[in-house]
Amino acid sequence: MRTVSVDGGIADHPLSPPTGPLAARTRGLRKTYGPTVAVDHVDLDVPEGAVLGMLGPNGSGKTTTIRMLLGLVRPTAGEATLLGHAMPDEAGHxxxxxxxLVEGPGFHPFLSGRDNLLRLAAAEPRLGGGDIPGAVDDALERVGLTAAARRRYRGYSLGMKQRLGLAAALLVPRRMVVLDEPTNGLDPAGTREIRSIIAELHASGVTVLVSSHLLAEVEATCTHVAVLHAGTVVAQGELAELLETGNPGLVVSTPDTTAAMEALRGGRIPSRLVPEGVRADLTAATAPEVVACLVRAGVPVHEARRARTGLEDLFARLTQGETNGEDRPERDGLSDVVETDGEDT
Incomplete structure (x- = not known):
């Protein structure tokens, strides 16, 4: 595993490896379609009980990796295990x-949402016939589709179709839930509901793997992150640990930012103005030294806290910075992730 360096590249020190059991694992996973390499030697660890957000620009291989992990596509090379079973050979276990919910749900357009779920529930090996109606109604209520349950699927909006796909994934208790762009087409209220469902699953011990282009949602819901770029994993690990790998700094809140900047400049401590006050670079001094420098200069310090790299900044460093420094074809990095809903390779 690799982490972000101070200059926006990749640092030499590794993140802490996962210490508990893994719900899913890939090693050397590779998928080619003729001359096109969709996924290239992906090593992915999904800790049991984690909410792992899989991030990457469109075409980075997120959906292809998920499809191989679920046994929907056979890899060209490498191996994948899901809940301890080799995929795709042991998919039945x-x-x-x-x-x-992968690449958008597919249902019969002339059946109602409830009737579609009833057909799917009948194929669930762990649902008895008498349990099916109750399981379907519970799933519909959980995703907020009870009022629209008897409407034909062809009349559903994109957001309602996403909700029905999520209901299908939650028909029975699961050990792991995989969601590919689950908030696609949802309004803010629907997005909050999906966030709440993910939190409930996490609280009950379910492992959740979420592929998303919405950085704010990943930062709000996930405990772990894996960043894919050009078909390979460029960083993965606990979200909090990844966000601490950038340039360390101390954000100081003070009413006199001009005096603070002059004091830090006099102490040879690099600093810059930020909306919260002044951000001092901790590669040149420790946090106590920064505060002491300001106090000696008579600068009032209202608050001092360690700055943390934002997920957007981290993503840009990993996908844009690395591309510009290595012999890889250039791709649209952050703009793809935050602005488009295109299909993944």
Whole structure:
């Protein structure tokens, strides 16, 4: 595993490896379509009980990796295990414990949402016939589709279709839930509901793998992150640890930012103005030394806290910085992630 360096590249020190059992694992995973390399030697660890957000520009290989992990696509090379079972050969043992929404839901357009779920529930190996109606109604209520349950699927909006796909993934209790762009087409209220469902799953011990282009949602809901770029994993680990790998700094809140900047400049401590006050570079001094420098200069310090790299900044460093420094084809990095809903390779 690799982390972000101070200059925006990749640092030499590794993140802490996962210490608990893994719900999913890939090693050397590779998928080619003729001359096109969709996924190239992906090593991915999904800790059991984690909410792992898979990030990457469009075409970075997120969906292809998920499809191989679920046994929907056979890899060209490498191996994948899901809940301890080799995929795709042992898919029959793993998939009953996995709920998935991948590349948008597919249902019969002339059936109602409820009737579509009833058909799917009938194929669930762990649902008896008498349990099916109750399981379907519970799933519909959980995703907020009870009022629209008897409407035909062809009349559903994109957001309602996403909700029905999520309901299908939650028909029975799962050990792991895989969601590919689950908030696609949802309004802010629907997005908050999906966030709440993910939090409930996490609280109950379910492992959740979420592929998303919405950085704010990943930062709000995920405990772990894996960043894919050009078909490979460029960083992964606990979200909090990844966000601490950037240039360390101390943000000081003070009413006199001009005096603070002059004091730090006199102490040879690099600093810059930020909306919260002044940000001092901790590569040149420790936090106590920064505060002491300001106090000696008579600068009032209202608050001092360690600055943390934002996920947007981290993503840009990993996908844009690395591309510009290595012999890889250039791709649209952050703009793809925050502005488009295009298909993944």
């Amino acid at each position: 793993a998939l009953p414990d996995v709920g998935a």
